[in-house]
Amino acid sequence: MKDAKYWHAGPRWLAGVLVTASAMAGACGAAAADAYPARPITLVVPYSAGGPTDVVARTLAQAMSQDLGQSVVVENRTGAGGTVAAAFVARAQADGYTLLIHHNGMATAPALYKKLSYAPLKDFEYVGQVADVPMTLMGRKDLPARTVPELIQYVTQNKDKVSLANAGLGAVSQLCGLLFEQSVHVRLNAIPYQGAGPALTALLGGQVDLLCDQTTATLPHIQADRVRLFGVTTPGRIKALPQAPTLQEGGLKGFDVKVWHGIYAPRGTPPAAVERLTRALQKGLKDPAVIRKLDGLGAEIVPVDKQTPDGLRTLLKAESDKWQPLLRSMKVEAD
CATH class of the missing domain: 3.40.190.10 (Periplasmic binding protein-like II)
Structure with missing residues (x-):
């Protein structure tokens, strides 16, 4: 009977242990997610310091740092039309600590470079759009x-x-x-x-x-x-130059070109880290100092529904479909 007693108690005891272990694992996972970021983040800029993309990056990095509780350090990696920086981030460890800010070059690179070491649409996670210029x-x-x-x-x-x-x-x-x-x-x-x-x-x-x-x-x-x-070059007149007509008003129907910026992480970056970065991006774009700075540059912060992974993914696909056929038809490519 004694053996029977322990035999019946065993499974209940084991089940309790498993439940406790599962709860602890979940708590540890939540704690790990809450702990991100635990150290400084590097935001890689494909162009030189002082340029338009660099100015946008440094303005946003400061605001995101305040929300994340860790420094967002801007690093300039120039060369080959932005592909050096993009390739570097694509190969970086997918832990949320190396990011890329890039503009339209993410959409055009596959048509311009025959031997591209990364696929813009496949090798990155998307954090969100930033601003249009x-x-x-x-x-x-x-x-x-x-x-x-x-x-x-x-x-x-x-x-x-x-x-x-x-x-x-x-x-x-x-x-x-x-x-x-x-x-x-x-x-x-x-x-x-x-x-x-x-x-x-x-x-x-x-x-x-x-x-x-x-x-x-x-x-x-x-x-x-x-x-x-x-x-x-935008479909509508802009706040920075309200008196300036659009090229469409002048007769160039459908003319629409702007510089757009987005933030990316290496493919495989944990969803919790991407989500945290997106929240920091959205909060940073509400910062009055950021708004003033970008307004002064003539840049226009995108709506909040575009400050998301889906917003950036959709934009990159649409811009790729728009520009790559034009570049190929006009035979524009790197030597």
């Missing part, structure tokens, strides 16, 4: 054309002479220029520069005729009347 189509100050219709006529009649600057392969200024060429059915003399700064300097100096660049760089020169502004 409108572009402006500008001409040198003494360009004969003054409106979009006049510009279309001018470039059509002088296509062999008109120069169109850009900030280099894969830059959004190049994409904007390609879309303009496609819209007016001409090929102009494209002149690439090593970055947006030199391209803008060339336009200000009258060395090139046209440039499409983002408001983060062009606003001061437009406001000082140093360039001829033809219009903004």
Whole structure:
């Protein structure tokens, strides 16, 4: 009977142990999730310090640091149109401590580089969108054309002479220029520069005729009347330049180009870490200091439903479908 007593008590005792162990495991898992982040996070920027993407990154990193309780350290890894940084993050340990902030280059790289070591749509987890930066189509100050219709006529009649600057392969200024060429059915003399700064300097100096660049760089020169502004590249007028018409108003139907930024983590990053980062991103984008800074750059914070993994995933797919066929049709690729 004694043996029978212990025989019947055994399973009940074992069940209790299992329940207790399960509860402890769940508590440990929750504690681990709550503990993230336990050390500083690195936010990798594909472009040089002081550039538009770097400014957005540093502004946001400071705000996210306050919410996360850990430093978000910005690290610049330049080269190959942003692919060096993207490849680095794609290969990084998927623990939530190495992130990437990138713009349209995530969508265009597969069409520009034959040997890309990562797949933008497959090798990352998505944290969320950040902000959109409108572009402006500008001409040198003494360009004969003054409106979009006049510009279309001018470039059509002088296509062999008109120069169109850009900030280099894969830059959004190049994409904007390609879309303009496609819209007016001409090929102009494209002149690439090593970055947006030199391209803008060339336009200000009258060395090139046209440039499409983002408001983060062009606003001061437009406001000082140093360039001829033809219009903004977004479907609607923008808060930073309410008096400026859109290119669509000027007759370029469907013209829509903007610089967009998103934050990514390596594929396999724990969902709890991604969710925590998304919350920090959303809170950071509500910070009055961040709003003021981005407003001053002409950037527009995206709606909260886009500050999410699904929002960024949807955008990247749509932008890939938009730009990759155009780049391939115009035979634009890296050497």
